Amino acid sequence: MDQETFDSYIKAGKIASQALTYGCSLIVEGASMLEVLEKIEAKIVELGGDFAFPPQISLNDVAAHYCPPAEDKTVFKKGDVAKLDLGVHIDGYVADTARTVVIGGSEDEEKLRLLSEASKAALEAALKLAKPGTPVSELGKVIEQEIKKRGFNPVVNLSGHGLARFVIHDSPSIPNFEAATNAILHKDQVIAIEPFASTGAGQIYESGNPTIHALSGAKPMRSQMTREVLKTIQTYKGLPFTTRWLVKKHGAGKTAFALKELRNARVLHDYPPLPDKAHGLVSQHEHTVIVREKPVVTTLSEEIA
Ligand code: CO
Secondary structure: OOHHHHHHHHHHHHHHHHHHHHHHHHOOOOOEHHHHHHHHHHHHHHOOOEEEEEEEEEEOOEEEOOOOOOOOOOEOOOOOEEEEEEEEEEOOEEEEEEEEEEOOOOOOHHHHHHHHHHHHHHHHHHHOOOOOOOEHHHHHHHHHHHHHOOOOEEOOOOOEEEEEOOEEEEEEEEOOOOOOOOOEOOOOOEEEEOOEEEOOOOOEOOOOOOOEEEEOOOOOOOOHHHHHHHHHHHOOOOOOEEHHHHHHHHOHHHHHHHHHHHHHOOOEEEEOOEEEOOOOOEEEOEEEEEOOOOOEEOOOOEEOO
């Protein structure tokens, strides 16, 4: 990895880390989810980052991929288990990071904190193994152990992932359980590790209307309306975006029409919300790390032992 690439990863990581800490501080009882996300977006822009994907907050049994539509009225309440997940890129070099915020004051607060602690401990244990030569299965093994010993289930059909320039989900896949994989980490690989802990099934499914999408191909579009919206979508360079961004610029009707056309033309990939199958509560923690003898956790902006 050349110095310029390394520096871009570090810069993206620093911005993502600052935006995450800032965003988590805003997740309190009574705050509007939509307003919190808009503040986070503004912060990322202010810090000089580009979005690798739209910042998102998934609550309780929803593990990931909830991004509120423009008319969303969600307000945080006592006992919410909120996962803030955001991605920043600098020149295509991505930092992907997430943290769980438990809103206190509920009867089961202690259990919720332990649930959050489970994915955090799992992440920390796995990060220490992000060294050249480590079998990827070892990461899955420690993640599973840390979560299970606290009495929860790892979410087995969500995984960490490699990162590449303008690519947010590359190989290798980093399992959240002891999976049979022969992959081995090598020096300067950039990976996002993201354990999810669940009080429920430990398996998610796709449910509800997707508000996160990415362009997955190119086809000439006949409709003028679709072409105009597509022009905006192309500025995201193949990275995921949220419906709300398009609605702001093009209005709800035109956006819905264009997305439908693009979906019909099979050039749109949707990311629907991902709830736990048994509707258990889910926590998540995530960092991006450059695989080295001393792993460089970009979203902590420091090395770990
Ligand atoms: Co990720």
